[in-house]
Amino acid sequence: MTVDVLYFAWVRERIGLPKEKVETDAPTVAVLVEELKAREDRYAAAFADLSALRVAVDQELTDFDAPLDGVREVAFFPPMTGG
Amino acid sequence: MAVRVQSDSFDPGAELTAFAHGRRDAGAVVTFSGLVRDTAARDLEAMEIEHYPAMTERAIAGIEAExxxxxxxxxxxxxxxxxRLAPGEIIMMVATAAPHRADAFAAAEFLMDYLKSRAPFWKKEITRAGESWVAAKDEDEQALDRWRDGA
Incomplete structure (x- = not known):
């Protein structure tokens, strides 16, 4: 399946792009992260410490164990600093 | 309930007037306004606020519904x-209206606590010394604890 993967804040800067289409059969977010890390150093660097990252699946905050079945959009970003 | 996410500035006084206008069922209106604070070194040139457009309004509406x-x-x-905002500019505003003030105050604090840590915004400070992303504070996350388990 094809998933839109979005990056925000320093994750976007470290990976060097805001959004890309990713072809994957990963069953969970965590497996998708492993696939991305295996691509290039910039991905490995961005995903080195998952405790410093948050993830949203189809615009809902979730965790790295979340399933990807039928998902259209996955976003990775640091803890939010709104307000 | 209303949510507005925008790059344009706004007048919090005018917003308060409009929000309070014509209400007969609310005895209390509480507002909070957040401004861009300078750094301790007083060298902030701008604050850049990034957000996740597809998620932002939905996340805030969910917090308001709660x-x-x-x-x-x-x-x-x-x-x-x-x-991109300059020091001293208004960043955000929360307003609540309730029959009595205790509910209006508590709900405004709840909205602020959740907006800090659960609305998809990220702040970057641009100073003469360089740029840095504002790190989330542990106390902002801890602030959510008081609203859990019927607290």
Whole structure:
């Protein structure tokens, strides 16, 4: 399946792009992260410490164990600093 | 309940007037306004606020719905800006209206606590010394604890 993967804040800067289409059969977010890390150093660097990252699946905050079945959009970003 | 996410500035006084206008069912209106604070070194040139457009309004609306479910609220309003802001500019505003002030105050604090840590915004400080992303604070996450488990 094809998933839109979005990056925000320093994750976007470290990976060097805001959004890309990713072809994957990963069953969970965590497996998708492993696939991305295996691509290039910039991905490995961005995903080195998952405790410093948050993830949203189809615009809902979730965790790295979340399933990807039928998902259209996955976003990775640091803890939010709104307000 | 209303949510506005925008790059344009706004007048919090005018927003308060409009929010409070014509209400007969609310005895209390509470507002909070957030401004761009300078750094300790007083060298802030700008603050850039990034957000996740597809998620932002939905996440805030979810937080507002939770507030409405927990307190007796007549209405609520959240305005949050994004883009490049100068020191002292207004970033955001929360307004709550309730029959009595305790609900209006509590709901406004709840909305602020959740907007800090659960609305998809990220702040970057641009100073003469360089740029840095504002790190989330542990106390902002801890602030959510008081609203859990029926606290």
């Amino acid at each position: 507030a409405v479910a927990r307190w007796s609220l007549t209405d609520s309003l959240v305005i949050h800006r994004h883009g």
